[in-house]
Amino acid sequence: MAKLIRNGTVVTAADQYQADVLIENGIISQIGLNLELECAEIIDAQGCYVFPGGVDPHTHLDMPFGGTVTADNFETGTKAAAFGGTTTIIDFCLTNKGVPLSESVQTWHNKAEGKAVIDYSFHLMIAEINDEVLAELPKMIHDEGITSLKVFMAYKNVFQADDGTLYRTLLEAKRHGALVMVHAENGDVIDYLIKEALDAGNKEPIYHALTRPSLIEGEATGRAAKLTALANSQLYVVHVTCEEAVQQIAEARNLGIDVWGETCPQYLMLDQTYLEKPDFEGAKYVWSPPLRPKEHQDALWTALKNGQLQTLGSDHCSFNFKGQKELGLGDFSKIPNGGPCIEDRFSILFSEGVLKGRITLNQFVDIVSTRSAKLFGLFPKKGTIAVGCDADIVIFDGNAARVISSDTHHMNVDYNPFEGLEITGEPVTVLSRGEYVIQNKKFVGTPGIGQFVKRKTYPSEPLQIKPKQDTVGQRGATHV
Numbered sequence: 120m121a122k123l124i125r126n127g128t129v130v131t132a133a134d135q136y137q138a139d140v141l142i143e144n145g146i147i148s149q150i151g152l153n154l155e156l157e158c159a160e161i162i163d164a165q166g167c168y169v170f171p172g173g174v175d176p177h178t179h180l181d182m183p184f185g186g187t188v189t190a191d192n193f194e195t196g197t198k199a200a201a202f203g204g205t206t207t208i209i210d211f212c213l214t215n216k217g218v219p220l221s222e223s224v225q226t227w228h229n230k231a232e233g234k235a236v237i238d239y240s241f242h243l244m245i246a247e248i249n250d251e252v253l254a255e256l257p258k259m260i261h262d263e264g265i266t267s268l269k270v271f272m273a274y275k276n277v278f279q280a281d282d283g284t285l286y287r288t289l290l291e292a293k294r295h296g297a298l299v300m301v302h303a304e305n306g307d308v309i310d311y312l313i314k315e316a317l318d319a320g321n322k323e324p325i326y327h328a329l330t331r332p333s334l335i336e337g338e339a340t341g342r343a344a345k346l347t348a349l350a351n352s353q354l355y356v357v358h359v360t361c362e363e364a365v366q367q368i369a370e371a372r373n374l375g376i377d378v379w380g381e382t383c384p385q386y387l388m389l390d391q392t393y394l395e396k397p398d399f400e401g402a403k404y405v406w407s408p409p410l411r412p413k414e415h416q417d418a419l420w421t422a423l424k425n426g427q428l429q430t431l432g433s434d435h436c437s438f439n440f441k442g443q444k445e446l447g448l449g450d451f452s453k454i455p456n457g458g459p460c461i462e463d464r465f466s467i468l469f470s471e472g473v474l475k476g477r478i479t480l481n482q483f484v485d486i487v488s489t490r491s492a493k494l495f496g497l498f499p500k501k502g503t504i505a506v507g508c509d510a511d512i513v514i515f516d517g518n519a520a521r522v523i524s525s526d527t528h529h530m531n532v533d534y535n536p537f538e539g540l541e542i543t544g545e546p547v548t549v550l551s552r553g554e555y556v557i558q559n560k561k562f563v564g565t566p567g568i569g570q571f572v573k574r575k576t577y578p579s580e581p582l583q584i585k586p587k588q589d590t591v592g593q594r595g596a597t598h599v
């Protein structure tokens with residue numbers, strides 16, 4: 120049924136204006152003043168923002184890790200995402216050495232199909248480069264529409280790939296039009312530091328942070344950026360946590376290297392002292408990379424504001440405190456890494472970013488939706504409000520005050536890392552391709568209605584960075 124959103128304030132990454140939005144057949148068909156369509160259902164957005172649905176570029180649903188499986192699957196995870204204003208997620212498809220990529224992708228399709236309540240896509244993990252992988256990659260990118268490849272520089276003996284694999288992935292990505300994503304930490308050094316800490320009898324959660332210093336996140340970020348330059352390729356650094364990594368990304372971008380950076384709400388809001396909470400509660404705050412000393416938060420906010428970091432991912436990877444995080448009792452290295460954030464990413468950025476004057480409203484939309492849609496080949500189907508786009512829309516009450524709590528959240532996990540955080544702003548109604556998923560703060564969606572979205576190759580828009588030719592003197596001032 121056609122829907123007409125009236126009286127709202129439409130906000131995109133570029134504009135903010137009063138307009139009605141008409142939706143027909145799941146697509147935005149008209150935007151204008153005083154629109155009429157007799158058969159359309161009217162949605163009154165008086166006093167509310169009309170935002171494009173959030174695009175979360177970084178989720179882990181139904182993922183095995185550390186001898187357990189994440190608490191949220193594609194049904195509970197996407198439902199919570201929708202409550203929070205996110206209408207598209209890109210989840211990480213894990214792969215195993217020796218297993219065809221197509222088989223891993225099918226496994227991920229099986230996890231999502233029949234469950235997702237919003238649209239989704241996958242990034243593809245690259246564990247090794249060999250003849251089989253080289254033969255399969257073009258098919259994954261061009262036929263399956265999976266146009267981003269993830270390489271882990273950490274998690275030794277689990278996910279970690281060596282520099283040669285990263286370099287060859289960068290070359291293949293350039294050749295076929297994919298964006299390479301890295302988890303940038305020095306896994307070899309971390310492996311040593313963990314052993315050293317455990318040998319010394321240091322087993323509490325805080326040692327998770329102390330064995331992964333920010334310096335080696337910066338080191339790995341810089342190394343990945345330099346390999347990207349060598350391969351003349353393109354790089355997206357996931358979950359940037361610290362000033363050292365921001366500096367490496369900024370430096371690379373100033374040299375015209377095509378490097379992008381993502382951070383996550385937990386790194387903007389929480390700090391290393393959370394890992395010192397008594398009674399093993401610090402385990403709730405074990406992410407990799409870890410939470411940092413508080414002074415890094417300013418560097419991340421500044422980087423979002425000035426464009427050195429461009430996106431916000433949730434890195435949603437939920438494990439219950441009871442029974443799952445507890446696997447690391449007596450040995451911090453066995454605590455499952457990750458936390459729940461898929462629901463709160465959008466509103467935290469609005470409340471802490473826009474309302475506290477750290478970013479503008481247009482920057483908010485860009486960071487939470489548009490930029491990820493552009494980088495990952497979803498734009499303009501996703502990520503904005505314009506005629507012809509999917510009607511993925513959030514009607515958002517920018518004045519609603521509330522307190523984040525596991526008592527009221529919709530994620531299938533027994534704690535919330537932002538418990539007690541007072542924020543302002545809440546999605547009221549959320550549409551996915553013109554259909555209600557959330558209506559007046561109630562879930563009315565249907566598991567299985569979410570569709571897998573094949574994505575365009577990279578770059579899918581004119582590059583914003585133009586690499587200069589050889590001489591150093593020509594470099595700098597390369598942003599246009």
Ligand SMILES: [Zn+2]
Pocket residue numbers: 177178179434436
């Ligand atoms: Zn992740």
